[in-house]
Amino acid sequence: MFLYEKAPAKINLSLDILGKRQDGFHDVEMIMTTIDLSDRVELHLLEKDTIKVSLESRFVPNDERNLAYQAANLLKKEYQVSQGVFIKIDKSIPVSAGLAGGSSDAAAVLRGLNKLWNLNISTEKLMQLGLCIGSDVPFCVYNGTALVTGRGEQVIPLPAPPSCWVILAKPNIGVSSKTIFHQINVEELWHPNTQRMVDALSAGDFAEMCEAMGNALESITFYNYPEVARIKEKMKKSGAYNVLMSGSGPTIYGLVEHEGQAQRVYNSMRGFCDEVYMVRIIG
Template sequence: MTAPDPGAWSDWPAPAKLNLFLRIVGRRPDGYHRLQTVFQLLDWGDTVRLRLRDDGAVRRAGNGGYGVAEADDLVVRAARLLQKEAKIGQGAEIEVVKRIPLGGGFGGGSSDAATVLVVLNHLWRAGLDEDRLAALGLQLGADVPVFVRGRSAWAEGVGEELTPLALPPAAYLLVDPGVSVPTAELFQTPDLTRDAAPATIADFVSGSELGNAFEPVLRRRSGAVEAALQALSQLGPAALTGTGGGCFARFGARADAEAARSRLPPGLRAWVAEGVAVSPLHRALPPR
């Protein structure tokens, strides 16, 4: 393979995700909550632009950052972590074209970081396998490993114990009420249910109503989330994703989701995306 041109930009997908349910089933000895969820990867998301540097520097390009210092930005941290782990002398410039709303629970920051890890591992020829990349991703955030592995999955632990799961084809109407609540703050909420009975994959597949532990909390504290879920529920089964304010409804076909989108109240930010079994990022990578 010809070495990548250090001066050329390349564009890579960073897909969004949904948590089709989210339960807290206890705490670990280290204080972290034990979760159960299903991650559904989507065919829509951010774009991560990368350009190699010969001087070893890792820099953020463009107008990104959204108030986050360069050294604290997950994409910069991901590149520097991989660089250190694999003892890489090259550097990179990173630009993120944002489409996924910040703090909505759609996984944007985690997916951007995972794309940096996976793609720079390829472009730098670092040679780390998927397990090592996922372990690096976990150092950056609990949702990063699912994007590194690139498969929709059943998840346990803090979200890193992943079992690939074949999900039926579906289209989703996504709504962003514009509410961003820090995850750490939500986990400290006194009325959060932290001891739900563990579910099984069979429970999920059978259609059992497993819910999202954060939904009642956010509905009580945010009128915007309550209004978005009420609006969505008039169109289809509505739910909260992750620990942000983002909501979604599931439909059997894209045309149905698009028709539902046209009936939303004016002013709601909304997108339609389809579920995928394999991440668009992994489809974009050259065969090994």
């Protein structure tokens, strides 16, 4: 038996850091939504009690360090599953990009194996399990659009954003979230207005949504990687309504209502950055 699961990327419409927790993680307040840029995860049941991961990416391991592998291993141990699984991942989401590609792959494995192994685990329980793998995994299990708080375990559904285009530009670097979070001084951060974004989504107001966009981590990533700041400035000049870094970076994205304008921003960025994508919000 086998099945396919779509593993969509996410962008942060708003990202705030509230403080450091006793467990070493940070309390976050984020609004995330999914976009139409996805990995494809293929799951094949094996009689042999083993987990195998296959993907064509020299930047992503295919052993126990892989988050998809960890997701399968977690379910096997938690529910005493003796069947094995072969996981084939077709990567389209850039790696170490602030788009939760690895987390989304792990979430797809949790959802898919829940069906293939007939475990009948609730979405809420899958999200709890996902937190053992990474802070973005609970949201990726849920998908859609949500306010995410705590260290990522509290996922509160929100209305989908107004229909629009997303242009993404990723420089030829990877950014480690751990490195960026290690440099956080909460008192020195700029803090976006999360409630303003919630209100904009509730009203379906595209212009207000763009105005409310904000990411408290931009200043840290821009300090460490000035080329990311340059990409943001270039995209702003190219005509996007508003431009923001997703997650801890380095991907920069801009929102545009109309396809013609989105195409112009996309073409402008293609001459400035190697990896550029033009997709829709699907959250």
